[in-house]
Amino acid sequence: MTEIEVRAARPAELETVAELRWRWVAEQDGLPGDGREAFVREFAAWMRENAATHHCLVVVRAGRVLGMAFLAVTARVPTPTAFSRACGDVQSVYVVPEARDGGLGGRLIDGVLRLAEELELERVTVHSSSRAVPAYRRRGFSVAPQLLQVPVRR
Template identity: 80%
Template structure:
């Protein structure tokens, strides 16, 4: 893992992150070739505008961005003993296919959890693909019987 670093994304990295997001969705669902440039521009603008709530980390090898992870930070309702509270959700962890299975995803997850600790987050969740579950479990994630989810119903 020489020449590899995980670092906070800077404004100049967001086009590369957008390219990774496009590539990931294309891998999973297939995408038409047209629309890529518009998506990259819009996603990069979104990432810049939401940098305070969606902290992006990048994985770079020899200066080239080959992976990403987001930590979405959500304020929580205050309690009498803790007025400033927040939780986090790990989102969009991705490593390019040619760099997988060498522990790089684990580096991203570990760095994301260190960021969550630095931010004082109470809890960190993740919605993972079945392929990535073992990587999250190695980093201490576990199934919680008290964390439930449902799909929101469309308005109307």
């Protein structure tokens, strides 16, 4: 059996991650064929510029990147007892369709949670698709009545 690795995306893989992001949106919403190359280039640049706050993990099997997940880290206002505070948000967890239902998404979530622990984050949130909710619940995520949201439209 081929070893599966979950790790930080390497600089040479940023375009591959951008391709995954394009593929995911195309899968969900459909996209025109044109614009892909520009998006990949710009998204890879965005990842480089935001690497300090948006940590990208990939799941790799036999040298092929099969999925991605981001942990977005946000500083929180200090308190008298904890000056350095931060929280995380799981974003853009995606596994290519041909590799789904084999636990790779769960491995990405586990990797994100390990990273959150290493970074000593206070909490981690996620806005999940209904299909993925059970995977998050298995890892300890739960509904928090105090965590409210309001959609902001432009």
